[in-house]
Amino acid sequence: MNELGEISLSLSLVVVVYSAFASFFGGAKNNEAMIRSGQNAFFSAFALYSIAGIALMYALMTRDFSVEYVYNYSNRDLNKFYTFSAFWAGQKGSLLLWAWMLGLFGSIAILQNRHKNSKIIPYAVGFISITMTLFSVLMVHASPVFQKLPELPADGHGLNPMLQNPGMIFHPPTLYVGFVAFTIPFAFAMAALLRRQEGEMWIVSTRRWTIFAWFFLTMGNLLGANWAYVELGWGGYWAWDPVENASFMPWLVGTAYLHSVMVQERKGMLKIWNVSLVTITFCLTIFGTFITRSGLISSVHSFGETTVGYYFLAFLIMVIIFSVWLIYSRRELLRSDNNFDSIISRESSFLFNNLALLGAAFAVLWGTSFPMISEMVRGVKITVGPPFFNKVMPPIALALLILTGICPLIAWRKATFSNFKRNFMAPFLTALVSSVAMIAAGLRDLTAWLFFTVSVFVLATIAIEFWRGVKMRLTDGNENPLSAAFNLVNRNRRRYGGFIIHVGAVCMFIGFTGNMFNDQKELAVKVGESFTVKDYKLTYVGAEYNKPKSTKDQFIATVLVEKDGNKLGYMRPEKNIFSNYDMPNSEVSIVSTLKEDLYLVFLALDGENTATFKAHINPLVKWLWIGGMVMGIGTLIAMLPDRREKKFMQSLMENKKA
């Protein structure tokens, strides 16, 4: 099996190089047979990756520890579920998964587009094949997946206990799907430019891919945050670590792109801007992989310093040079069809939203690479940490939140005063009243007050817009309010899906704002002793010891939680020691409500009677997870096919023929 996997990967390299060559050559010469052959080569590359994937999975499942990768990430104790996830626990498996996904998505994109987009699909296949070449080269030369150990060990090293959490099974592949899927819109953009195809065809054809990629990037980041929160035990979910930033940056620019394409579809404007955004997004996915795999920037997520990072760097430089040249040489093609008529219009508010998102991405990029830059320029390493991001991001975030309310409702071209009054007067007043109420209720923090007030404003704009739509349907026909609301969303999935995403975003902002009121306490207590954190009274009842596995020692503390004299229940945080990993691992215990989380970490057991705990009060954290779910639902709605969009697509096709 291992040899089969190895051979498949070697063959895949030959096949993808051929696919790239045949696709570009066939496309340029309009040679149908050649184009076909390139596409078939692409499908076979996908098949070869699949075989290699099955071979690696087989090695994992049959505990073939002669394979270094299997030895490193699994052992006999590991259950089937986590053995499965060990596939992407390390770099080599991740590379294979990445290549496989790219093969899968590329194949689907070919099948979707080879007739309706026959002009640009050969070049698109070419660009995707070039990207796949990078992965095949890595898997064959730099980081051979099926590398053997010199002698057969009796048991594997095992999977890091921190990765043995459901969140960690889904987080990496979800993020990879997001990263990989952004290759498709990028390849189509480049192909359209290279082919000198005018218009919005490439945007419309890849719109669903973009939303798909964005959905997974969003969910991947949130799953990572959630994993960090429940597993790492430091009480937070986002540490502005370089690896987190690496997946956050493409998300920011991808979000900007999702918004600005609407301006191009509607008005034929911002064309250079959109091509640039999709290119930057793609580059950031590669850059993110580079900084996390090169060891150049120290991070808690160290992947081990390997040469793999430098392949990504070389690829990144190639992509940047080529795309800048291509965009520059095709600038005539990217002339705007319309002019900006007014600064107070949908077009300009979209542009401002884009600038804010890009500004945020730039700030994150700068903060992340600052140690590297300062070391290169000044010879000293200077680092910035969470304080930098916590200073820079809130003002940008607030601007974005305001635009979330304004953008979708302000008129195209030029907003008049009456348009403004109609859409924003009621939300403005609602926000004003609630902001006064917040002060009356005792809110004294300026930043939090601003965020909550603007959140109310945004929610009010969306609520009123929904209400108007429903009312219109109610007066028009004989629908009940529920079916009216359903039909409203269903008839215009893209628009209302977008509104639902915004509701999710507001919930998330409320969750972020809760961070300003975090509270924590750490101390040692004896059995029977109590301590208080905020209005919770915690009493240490005792600790027990178990040995659920030969390699696992488990200590569980029991703590009674009371609030206002009422017994809320017992919390049972754990401290586990894995003998094969030689380090303890805390399992935190969390009591979560909409108002706040009580987050308890069992730090240490000192002798018979004393235990050390750290308790966090994290207000409003749950809103982040709720917001994430709402956002996901909204995205799925926006992803569904839309009748208006079909019409739009048809009109585009007819224009082409005319």
Add this chain to the structure above:
Amino acid sequence: MNKAKKKLLIGALVIVAAVSYLVYAGIQETSVYYLTVTQSSQMLASNKEFRMEGNVVPGSIKQAPDSLGAEFVITDSAKQAPIKYHGTIPDMFKDNIKVVVQGKYDKNGVFVAHTLLTSCPSKYEASKQNNKI
């Protein structure tokens, strides 16, 4: 260039300037030096905060009785620095691993740290040492 476009450009420039200022000010206020133990000797009398990286000298760890802090020594194989840390001890903290501490030197040349970060290369990639059976 029409009037609307001019206004738009000004608006865009304001946003760009605001973000640049935020980033600049943020770096000025929050950046700290990241030094090796050897380089850190220049900071001995400065009373300035910085980050320092080094390996924990085996056998040097003395945990506080309440487990909320530790005294230990880190080294970059040329020089050593004594560390006094107060706070939660990360799960991965042990002999021989690479740590990053943030704080400053006191008058006696002891580095008083309020932040202790562990970065363990074996977290995702099994360490080289473990590959040898």
